[in-house]
Amino acid sequence: EVQLLESGGGLVQPGGSLRLSCAASGFTFSTCAMTWVRQAPGKGLEWVSVISGSGGSTFYADSVKGRFTISRDISKNTLYLQMNSLRAEDTAVYYCAKYLDCVWGNYRHYFDDWGQGTLVTVSS
Amino acid sequence: EVVMTQSPATLSVSPGERATLSCRASQSVSSNLAWYQQKPGQAPRLLIYGASTRATGIPPTFSGSGSGTEFTLTISSLQSEDFAVYYCQQYNNWPLTFGGGTKVEIK
Numbered sequence: 001e002v003q004l005l006e007s008g009g010g011l012v013q014p015g016g017s018l019r020l021s022c023a024a025s026g027f028t029f030s031t032c033a034m035t036w037v038r039q040a041p042g043k044g045l046e047w048v049s050v051i052s053g054s055g056g057s058t059f060y061a062d063s064v065k066g067r068f069t070i071s072r073d074i075s076k077n078t079l080y081l082q083m084n085s086l087r088a089e090d091t092a093v094y095y096c097a098k099y100l101d102c103v104w105g106n107y108r109h110y111f112d113d114w115g116q117g118t119l120v121t122v123s124s
Numbered sequence: 125e126v127v128m129t130q131s132p133a134t135l136s137v138s139p140g141e142r143a144t145l146s147c148r149a150s151q152s153v154s155s156n157l158a159w160y161q162q163k164p165g166q167a168p169r170l171l172i173y174g175a176s177t178r179a180t181g182i183p184p185t186f187s188g189s190g191s192g193t194e195f196t197l198t199i200s201s202l203q204s205e206d207f208a209v210y211y212c213q214q215y216n217n218w219p220l221t222f223g224g225g226t227k228v229e230i231k
Binding site for chain 1: 125154156158160162166167168169170173179180211213215216218219220221222223224225
């Protein structure tokens with residue numbers, strides 16, 4: 001059974017940093033493309049970042065480019081999102097999710113298993 | 125950026141009735157469109173990809189259609205568990221973008 005467990009959320013001041021983790025199990029994480037998607041309170045879904053199975057390709061939403069970094073540690077079966085220079089508008093529940101069948105490729109960027117999310121609140 | 129617009133924002137439907145949800149892209153996304161269902165307090169669930177292919181375990185009461193800029197998600201006979209928010213997502217272009225969602229509520 002696929003399990004994705006996010007952690008690391010919390011309250012942080014504007015301009016601060018936070019690192020989110022997503023512990024993965026039940027599938028071959030080492031070759032699986034992954035993503036982060038966020039949802040502001042009461043709002044819709046917003047894609048944040050993706051990383052290929054090899055880790056060699058990453059993409060970011062314009063709203064977080066230059067501030068957030070996605071990475072993975074295969075030895076720990078864990079996906080990360082390093083968030084710097086946080087702003088109030090980054091307040092959201094952050095979900096990690098895996099690509100359907102773990103496949104990375106053109107026109108394959110949709111997500112079948114999701115974690116339950118971790119809440120990040122940016123406020124003074 | 126491809127802007128995805130969903131309509132209506134809220135759809136009131138009686139159990140057993142058909143629901144038709146629309147999603148429009150600001151430019152062609154071919155058939156590179158997915159639909160997700162989200163219930164309160166839960167993570168999204170993949171329903172449809174490739175505009176019309178049901179994900180594993182999704183009942184045939186859910187169907188997707190369309191290509192280019194106009195897409196439709198149809199729920200043929202609404203069950204109590206189908207009342208939720210539905211999002212479309214295009215994956216034809218970077219950045220990936222979601223629609224604002226359609227809430228399907230009990231009439």
